[in-house]
Amino acid sequence: MGFSARKLTLSFLLLSLLLLGAGCATSRTSGWEKGSDQVTLSDKDKKELEAKAGVHWAKRYVREDLLKFIDAYETLSKADQNSYKYLVGLCRGYYLLADGHTSEIEEKKLLWEKGLTFGERAMATNPAFKTKVVAEGGKIEAALDTLTKNEVEAIYWSAVNLGKWASASGIAAKLKFKSRIQEMINRVGTLEPTFFYGAVQRYWGAFYAIAPSFAGGDLNKAKENFDKSLEVQKDYLGTYVLYAELYATKKSDRKLFEEKLNYVLKADAHKIQEIAPENLIEQEKARNLLKKMEELF
Incomplete structure (x- = not known):
């Protein structure tokens, strides 16, 4: 066997090991598989908590305010577990907490994973998507076509949470989730090309700059x-x-x-x-x- 062939074989073996390692080192439980505590709130309590959350969200450039927003929305989400508004708000909120207010990488990973959990639950509020991925056990990638413009926020913030978490988790995670992330971003581009001030184009700019x-x-x-x-x-x-x-x-x-x-x-x-x-x-x-x-x- 020549040098080039040996080098190619070694590269293949290393890649195979990485992919095998991805099964345990990068595995995670989907959001819809995780249990959640339930609380009961009166209509008055909900209204007051929503108002407080709104005040804190407006000041989300301050870490303490963003934490108070997240705390309020987690309580509201426990009271109304299928509320898309609360779930997608938490998905975005946790992303911002990690990206804008946290420096320690392990803490960032935990926050991005939490954000992804809420984002997946938000996507699963779409009945057709839920049937494909929950009832039938299908892959998220194969169910993206069931999601509509109503779920575009959940798709995007889930994708960037997953992307950041995977990047911080190492090459195996990046290899494992690369296609899913890119297909999610493409779905956002199909549904709303100018979403969040050029987010799709910004994602691809970052991807092409970072990737070897x-x-x-x-x-x-x-x-x-x-x-x-x-x-x-x-x-x-x-x-x-x-x-x-x-x-x-x-x-x-x-x-x-x-x-x-x-x-x-x-x-x-x-x-x-x-x-x-x-x-x-x-x-x-x-x-x-x-x-x-x-x-x-």
Whole structure:
């Protein structure tokens, strides 16, 4: 056997071991398989708790407020276990808590997994989807076509929670869930191409920037997709942060890195009021990245 053949065989064996390891090291229980405590709330209590949750959500750029929002929505969800509103709110809330307010990777993983659990339950509020994946035991990928624009939030926030959790869990998890995540993002793109201020294009920009070339990485495609995301909405600051953090660093373009992050710092975070909290978080990320510039370049 020649050197190339031996190298190929070894690579195949290593990949096989990783995939075998994925069965135990990256296994998780789907959200609809997990039990949940149930509580009883009066209509008055629900209304008051929803009002409090709304106040805290508006200040979600503060960790303590986001935690209070999550606590309120978890209680509301226990009182109404099939409420899509509460489930998808928790899916997004846990994602933001991990992404914007947590630094320790193991804690982040726990939060992303919690967010995914609620997101899966939110998707399963669609009866046709629930039949396919719960009653018939089918794969999520094969049931995505049953989900509609009504569930687009659940699909997207579940996908990014899963993506972040898998990336933080290692190569085996990334290999195991790559296709599912990408098919979920594609479904969002089909149902609502401009969802969440260019989120689909932003995802692909990040994917092409992060992935090695043998796995589909392509800096030209990364730039193209980040630019498309900005065409959808130029005032969502998270796109500029990812552009700098993922594309400019890999391109070794220090000037572009500074340009994008300084733009974020000078921007009006409140220009789009409904995402002002996210923009404030992104401005803090930009400050931290600029402090690390010497390490990154």
